[in-house]
Amino acid sequence: GAVVSQHPSWVICKSGTSVKIECRSLDFQATTMFWYRQFPKQSLMLMATSNEGSKATYEQGVEKDKFLINHASLTLSTLTVTSAHPEDSSFYICSARSGREGSSWKGFGAGTRLSVL
């Protein structure tokens, strides 16, 4: 079945550094990828939607200069948290679609836990 791979699963970084999270579709072409953020004991909040080859669409309140999203190929999207601060510590999850119909939903990555010291 379709697999969405996310890496790394856990990252610790110092405040002020940048962190890159990768989301890959292993056996399908991901025309659209979504990046979510989840705070402890809360639901998933969509950060941005990225379509291959075009700029990401950010949800209201999400700083596009802080959370850089690149979707340069049909199998890879990256989220870079720039100049990370402790308040950016969270669980980040990606998901992917291969098309427009219902069956195009291909699931979620396992998530990345970011801890900023």
Add this chain to the structure above:
Amino acid sequence: AQSVTQPDIHITVSEGASLELRCNYSYGATPYLFWYVQSPGQGLQLLLKYFSGDTLVQGIKGFEAEFKRSQSSFNLRKPSVHWSDAAEYFCAVGGFGNEKLTFGTGTRLTIIP
């Protein structure tokens, strides 16, 4: 705008008892509906999904859900819960196209012996 309401923040049931988790959605067209389960510190696992057709959907781990358009609901059920079912459950709605999935706030399920 699409939205999902999970009215129960926390539910406790005894092992072996039946379970129903409620989900109500708001969506302007035919919805795609999903139930996911998340264990602590883990990612999301798809339990089941509804796109069209039979309104009673069977999923993994013995779960099922019924789509009721008139009530805008997609409640999750299991006839007999196991201790391993303790987790957070999320209902989500999406649609045709490249639209996002919108999640409910989740229901935490606790199982007691």
